[in-house]
Amino acid sequence: MTAVDRLLARDAAPTPRADARRNLERLVTAARAAVAEVGVAVTAQEIAQRAGVGKGTFYRRVPSLDALLTAVLEEVLDEGIAAADRALAQPDPWQGFTEFAAAYVGLRAESCGVNDALGGAGSGEVDRCISDLRDRLRELVGRAQRNGSMRGDTAWEDVAFALAGVGTADHTVGLRAAPDQWQRTLRIVLDGLSARR
Structure with a gap:
């Protein structure tokens, strides 16, 4: 919705x-x-x-303002859930996971900004969306690990934090991030998660 x-x-x-x-x-x-x-x-x-x-x-x-931001946050989270559902429908678990990862990193920055603006006080619907997204991420990681395309020594929670870290900063040690920095960082993270290196 x-x-x-x-x-x-x-x-x-x-x-x-x-x-x-x-x-x-x-x-x-x-x-x-x-x-x-x-x-x-x-x-x-x-x-x-x-x-x-x-x-x-x-x-x-x-x-x-809170009602508007809550509705926006729910919409962004629903987009993440839809991306996960598309990924789960992919016959190739690794391809599905990587497509989800790219969509998730982009949406995560937006959803965290809205959540911060709300002071973390969303709604029951926000909690449901987060729970649904978490369940789908767990399933995506499990699928990729079961078919041997993702490292089996990584917990799905570690994957959640690895993806969260992809788009966290626009500068570091005096360097400014390029517009495509998150995509390059995501490739590095995915290479680290892949069992097919």
Whole structure:
């Protein structure tokens, strides 16, 4: 379910007009971009400006900044779950895992930014999404290990932390990360996890 659909489902009002829905869609898009760029300091005003709407429109379309961010976080986590489901459908477990890993690293940065902006206070739905994603990651790692394509001496929890570490910093020891740094780092991590080196 998209963040827009989640917000509309939580609102007891009748289905909004097309222009109201477009404003809500713009707010969701702006919230995702703002959190990625600004992080925990994101405000309703910042999101409204990015969406090209007034603060009054913001509060007519969403009940609060937290409600908007929670819906966005749930949407991002659902995208991660969908990526895991596609990976599990792959006949080749290693290929499925590597495709998931790339999608997960990109979505993780976004979901962590939203979660930080919420102060870690999501919803029961957020907890369910995280649990579902965790279960799928465990299954992806297990599949790849059972078919011999992933090192068997690595716990699935270690894999979760290895993937989490791929996109954590934009600079280190005076160096600035290149735009594709996360992809290069991911290749190194995947090479380390592969049993087919």
